[in-house]
């Protein structure tokens with residue numbers, strides 16, 4: 001028995017088709033959602049992700065606003081572009097592609113964003129709203145993980161979930177989403193300081209692997225039938241994506257998200273969801 005594939009590409013396509021109709025309805029009311037991106041530097045990976053986001057926008061009818069700065073841009077220059085997008089009525093939501101070049105104070109840049117235009121859900125105000133159970137744009141990758149589980153009928157209620165990683169974009173917000181009353185999961189957060197990762201993984205009904213450590217989750221550490229979500233992105237010597245989940249896990253797990261083709265496309269789809277929801281809130 002091999003695991004059922006949690007197909008992020010197909011699920012993202014279905015979300016985008018729903019969003020296309022909602023964007024059309026917004027346009028009838030005179031509102032065109034516009035997604036801005038701020039890209040600093042010339043990292044080929046980041047350029048590729050940002051290009052993908054604009055392709056997604058074109059597909060669903062969201063306008064694109066692209067701002068690019070050289071790797072030598074100063075803190076002040078980046079902040080000036082943030083202020084510009086805060087004030088631009090055509091830009092209803094935007095992201096600052098991370099990571100920013102060394103020497104730039106990333107948190108200061110994020111704090112400067114208008115929280116109501118935060119398409120990533122990573123503004124401190126919105127992370128705070130998440131902690132306080134107030135409505136807010138949700139962090140895209142954790143929300144994409146949940147949407148994928150829901151799509152395939154994987155029950156989170158009462159489930160033992162192990163999240164591996166404590167990064168700001170996934171590891172830290174993921175348990176906040178999973179422990180809301182609507183999801184009701186029991187979460188263990190593991191990280192590089194965890195004494196015995198395998199003992200935690202073996203008990204998990206759901207594993208979210210977001211450590212960025214190639215093939216960290218091995219088949220012998222996965223409970224038969226568990227759902228395993230591979231969020232990690234490392235690069236092999238050939239430049240191909242290597243996930244946090246060993247390929248042999250597909251023989252043990254009940255559900256597995258491929259990588260690529262799993263959580264990545266879901267992240268992009270949830271970004272569009274945040275932009276469209278913010279525009280819908282603005283028309284009331």
Ligand SMILES: Nc1nc(=O)c2c([nH]1)NC[C@@H]1CN(c3ccc(C(=O)N[C@@H](CCC(=O)O)C(=O)O)cc3)C=[N+]21
Pocket residue numbers: 048049052095096097098099120140241259260261262263264265266267268
């Ligand atoms: N402010 C900010 N927000 C982000 O959401 C953000 C960021 N900065 N910085 C970088 C990471 C990375 N990230 C990805 C999104 C989609 C794919 C994706 O769609 N990947 C495809 C494959 C792409 C390939 O083949 O290289 C897939 O998994 O199938 C990957 C990575 C968003 N990030």
